[in-house]
Amino acid sequence: xxxxxxxxxxxxxxxxxxxxxxxxxxxxxxxxxxxxxxxxxxxxxxxxxxxxxxxxxxxxxxxxxxxxxxxxxxxxxxxxxxxxxxxxxxxxxxxxxxxxxxxxxxxxxxxxxxxxxxxxxxxxxxxxxxxxxxxxxxxxxxxxxxxxxxxxxxxxxxxxxxxxxxxxxxxxxxxxxxxxxxxxxxxxxxxxxxxxxxxxxxxxxxxxxxxxxxxxxxxxxxxxxxxxxxxxx
Amino acid sequence: xxxxxxxxxxxxxxxxxxxxxxxxxxxxxxxxxxxxxxxxxxxxxxxxxxxxxxxxxxxxxxxxxxxxxxxxxxxxxxxxxxxxxxxxxxxxxxxxxxxxxxxxxxxxxxxxxxxxxxxxxxxxxxxxxxxxxxxxxxxxxxxxxxxxxxxxxxxxxxxxxxxxxxxxxxxxxxxxxxxxxxxxxxxxxxxxxxxxxxxxxxxxxxxxxxxxxxxxxxxxxxxxxxxxxxxxxxxxxxxxxxxxxxxxxxxxxxxxxxxxxxxxxxxxxxxxxxxxxxxxxxxxxxxxxxxxxxxxxxxxxxxxxxxxxxxxxxxxxxxxxxxxxxxxxxxxxxxxxxxxxxxxxxxxxxxxxxxxxxxxxxxxxxxxxxxxxxxxxxxxxxxxxxxxxxxxxxxxxxxxxxxxxxxxxxxxxxxxxxxxxxxxxxxxxxxxxxxxxx
Numbered sequence: 001x002x003x004x005x006x007x008x009x010x011x012x013x014x015x016x017x018x019x020x021x022x023x024x025x026x027x028x029x030x031x032x033x034x035x036x037x038x039x040x041x042x043x044x045x046x047x048x049x050x051x052x053x054x055x056x057x058x059x060x061x062x063x064x065x066x067x068x069x070x071x072x073x074x075x076x077x078x079x080x081x082x083x084x085x086x087x088x089x090x091x092x093x094x095x096x097x098x099x100x101x102x103x104x105x106x107x108x109x110x111x112x113x114x115x116x117x118x119x120x121x122x123x124x125x126x127x128x129x130x131x132x133x134x135x136x137x138x139x140x141x142x143x144x145x146x147x148x149x150x151x152x153x154x155x156x157x158x159x160x161x162x163x164x165x166x167x168x169x170x171x172x173x174x175x176x177x178x179x180x181x182x183x184x185x186x187x188x189x190x191x192x193x194x195x196x197x198x199x200x201x202x203x204x205x206x207x208x209x210x211x212x213x214x215x216x217x218x219x220x221x222x223x224x225x226x227x228x229x230x231x232x233x
Numbered sequence: 234x235x236x237x238x239x240x241x242x243x244x245x246x247x248x249x250x251x252x253x254x255x256x257x258x259x260x261x262x263x264x265x266x267x268x269x270x271x272x273x274x275x276x277x278x279x280x281x282x283x284x285x286x287x288x289x290x291x292x293x294x295x296x297x298x299x300x301x302x303x304x305x306x307x308x309x310x311x312x313x314x315x316x317x318x319x320x321x322x323x324x325x326x327x328x329x330x331x332x333x334x335x336x337x338x339x340x341x342x343x344x345x346x347x348x349x350x351x352x353x354x355x356x357x358x359x360x361x362x363x364x365x366x367x368x369x370x371x372x373x374x375x376x377x378x379x380x381x382x383x384x385x386x387x388x389x390x391x392x393x394x395x396x397x398x399x400x401x402x403x404x405x406x407x408x409x410x411x412x413x414x415x416x417x418x419x420x421x422x423x424x425x426x427x428x429x430x431x432x433x434x435x436x437x438x439x440x441x442x443x444x445x446x447x448x449x450x451x452x453x454x455x456x457x458x459x460x461x462x463x464x465x466x467x468x469x470x471x472x473x474x475x476x477x478x479x480x481x482x483x484x485x486x487x488x489x490x491x492x493x494x495x496x497x498x499x500x501x502x503x504x505x506x507x508x509x510x511x512x513x514x515x516x517x518x519x520x521x522x523x524x525x526x527x528x529x530x531x532x533x534x535x536x537x538x539x540x541x542x543x544x545x546x547x548x549x550x551x552x553x554x555x556x557x558x559x560x561x562x563x564x565x566x567x568x569x570x571x572x573x574x575x576x577x578x579x580x581x582x583x584x585x586x587x588x589x590x591x592x593x594x595x596x597x598x599x600x601x602x603x604x605x606x607x608x609x610x611x612x613x614x615x616x617x618x619x620x621x622x623x624x625x626x627x628x629x630x631x632x633x634x635x636x637x638x639x640x641x642x643x644x645x646x647x648x649x650x651x652x653x654x655x656x657x658x659x660x661x662x663x664x665x666x667x668x669x670x671x
Contacts, residue, residue: 052462052503058476060514061467061494063447072401072671077361077371077392086358091377091385097422098473100435108438108457109416132550167635169596170575170588170619171664172442172487173544173551176500176507176528179484200461203484207418207439214635232460 111232115160118229122150122157127185127225131166134180136188140225144185147227148192159194161185162226163203164210166219171205178203185225200230273397275301276312276336278320280386283345285355286379293344293357293386299426300390300404301340305628305646306397310336317341320360324367332364339364340393344385347376355379359389361396371396383428400670403624407668408631409433409443409452410642413661420454422470425624425631425667427642427655433468440466442620444489445668452666453478453488453497465499479512487531490514491538496558498522498532498541509543511558522560533578533585534558535603542566542576542585542603553587555603566605573599575620581627584647586611588619598632600647611649620663623647625670631655633663 078086125143127136136144151159163178163185182201190196210226211218277298282290301307312331319327320341328339342359360372373392375385384405391402406425411418417437423430434440439457446453449470456466456477465479465488479485481503488499497512504521507528511520523529527547534541539558544551550571556563567573572590579586582603589599589610598611598618612618616636623630631644640663642656656662 052480052482054479054481054512054517054519055477056517058467058478058514059451059469061446061448061451061453061490061497062515063492063494072391072395072405074388074392074395074401077373077396080360080369080372086372086374088356088374088376089388091375091381091388093381093384097431097433097470100432101473102435102437106437108436108460111460167640168594168617169572169590170531170544170551172500172531172620173528173546173574175441175484175486176502176530176546179502179507180528202463204439207441208416214638 112228114231115228118231119227122154122229124150124159124227124229126227127181128220129181129223129225131168131219131223132177134177134184136184136225140185141188144188145192148189148194151189151194151198158198158200158230159189160200160202160228160230162208162224162228163201163205164208164222164224164226165206166222167206167209167214168219169206171207175203175205175207178205181223181225185227272306272308273337274310274335275307275338275340275393276310276315276331277301278312278315278339278341279317280341280357280359281317281343283343285345289344289355289379289382293342293382296383296386296426297340297342297359297390300387300402301393303426303629303644303651304390304394304402304404305626306394306400307338310334312336312339315339317343323362323369328362328364329367332367337364338362338393338397342389344382353379355382355385357382357385357389359392361393383424387424400626403626403629403670405671406625407449408622408642408655409445409666409668410633410656410662411441411443411664412659418661418663420452420468421662422452423656425644427657430656430658433470433473442487442664443666445666446490447492447494447669449668449671453490455486455488465497478514489532489534491534491558492536493538495538498534500528500530500532509541509560511560520560522556523563531575533576535578536580536582540578540603542578542587544574544576544587550590553585553601566601566603567608568605569608572596577621577623577630578603579623579627579647580625583627586621586623586630588621598630598645609649611645611647612652620665622665622667624667629667631665631667633665 080086124147127140127143161182163182165174165178186199186201189199209222211221280290280294302309315331339362344357347354347356354376356376358374361370363370373389387404390404394402407422408425409422412421418439420433420440420443421430436458441455443452443454451467451469453467456464462480462482463484464477465485467478468475481501483502485501490497500507500509507530509522509529509532511522525547529545531544532541542555545554551574553567553573553576554565570590574588576585576587584600586600588596590596596617598621600609600611616634618632618634621630621632628647633640634643640661642662642665643654645652
């Protein structure tokens with residue numbers, strides 16, 4: 001019954017989804033971004049990461065024998081024949097939740113606001129992509145030519161390219177697609193003579209949409225290489 | 234005990250017979266969920282309110298019934314002739330009549346304030362009558378604060394499942410997920426039925442794709458706390474203590490701990506594009522698993538821990554691949570459609586759930602057997618379905634969908650029945666991960 005409700009509740013949405021689908025299915029087939037390292041096998045933890053790596057102090061997560069009991073903490077029903085009462089079992093919330101520490105909250109948002117303000121001041125332009133694609137359009141090239149001129153004229157500035165996607169597709173794959181878009185933007189800037197070291201990339205997949213409506217106009221806004229001025233570290 | 238063994242034998246015999254009879258059938262056959270007559274009919278007489286708060290009996294009864302229904306081990310049957318007046322002397326003719334009317338098991342209980350307890354703890358008693366032996370085969374008595382009232386019903390339901398199947402049940406399991414909080418996305422954990430949501434992170438920014446440790450103590454997830462990398466962090470639910478497991482440069486996403494907890498599989502773009510790696514959580518040694526000029530992501534462990542399913546766009550659009558846990562023996566699993574992603578290997582090993590794009594360009598859930606022989610589309614209709622995750626008993630999936638507009642979390646049986654929405658608050662809930670059984 002609930003199935004029926006969910007399926008029939010929004011036929012309008014279905015219609016819209018169908019209308020925008022044709023012509024948007026251009027497939028991206030080659031890899032985006034950097035040349036692939038051919039090295040296989042063991043990768044050392046600190047290789048080429050500029051300080052990043054693998055944590056050394058986190059607890060190991062091995063499942064101990066203690067945890068693997070078939071009954072999962074159940075004690076079984078008590079025999080209650082002959083008018084006997086069951087024994088008393090105290091119930092506590094098995095997964096205790098810690099108190100939140102909001103002290104760091106909002107630090108990233110502050111940084112993002114200042115990057116955005118700097119980009120607005122510089123008049124930087126974003127690049128927009130077709131559905132499922134990380135190919136840069138002619139319009140995108142023009143926007144990037146202008147961005148390239150700005151960064152060449154501002155020797156102290158660095159850029160950050162945020163890759164964004166529309167809500168269609170999986171959260172995980174859209175993070176990869178967003179990174180491909182961001183790297184495609186960076187690669188084109190490098191082709192225009194901008195030093196790669198001055199252009200950082202980050203993918204937000206479909207997790208930070210510019211527009212939250214469910215229509216193609218909104219989706220098109222979200223398939224974006226958003227160009228901001230890197231501030232701070 | 235004798236009864237349980239007997240029932241188990243009967244069930245496996247039935248399952249065996251069905252398997253043979255229907256091996257050529259075109260519809261879905263799932264051992265755990267399919268034949269109705271495999272389910273044990275249970276009549277719930279009720280949970281009597283014996284001096285507790287007004288809501289107590291009704292809430293526990295509702296919770297118990299929902300748990301029994303969702304167990305898929307039992308089926309709820311009406312026992313209209315039975316009331317609390319009948320539970321005083323057991324067995325009695327009214328019980329026998331209910332059994333003749335189709336109920337194999339009868340359940341009842343009462344809940345109230347714990348006697349003489351100044352902290353106003355509540356108590357719940359539950360009893361189980363088995364029609365086969367015509368006797369009360371067991372009971373439980375729980376006490377605790379009123380905040381864990383529902384947990385008492387969950388525990389009792391799981392005891393029922395355990396008694397009749399030897400499995401721990403899912404009524405006490407939890408679901409971790411991501412919820413939009415202003416401009417941020419934070420981790421939450423709720424009971425498997427959507428009650429008791431609790432916030433786990435408060436970074437004020439993005440936290441994505443949580444997965445459980447096999448002992449349920451930790452969540453692993455992608456955090457954007459660090460300015461220049463997207464790290465894989467680990468948080469201990471009991472304490473809130475947090476560690477960074479992986480902070481390679483670039484995007485570190487889709488972490489998944491192996492069933493024994495010894496390895497963390499994840500995707501990282503630090504060597505150029507997204508590749509799969511395996512981190513030994515004991516030695517902290519890192520091993521690269523894939524080498525390909527396209528994106529590899531979303532590893533999901535087989536319950537044996539010997540194989541991984543993952544998504545890769547090495548064939549154009551994303552497709553599901555399988556490989557051994559050391560990265561060898563890679564083979565493509567999905568060939569239908571141009572977009573298959575987010576694989577989740579069932580805890581019983583017999584299915585891999587994933588997001589499939591239909592010919593109508595809708596993102597729905599599909600199931601495929603690991604040998605590639607059988608494929609089933611599980612969900613239909615509008616909305617983007619994402620992030621399937623199996624219940625530990627392999628009978629249900631939880632996933633996110635925009636079917637009702639904004640992204641919310643839904644549950645569905647592995648045979649496609651009983652779709653139900655789990656989250657109703659918040660503007661955007663996504664990336665559910667079902668905990669292991671406790």
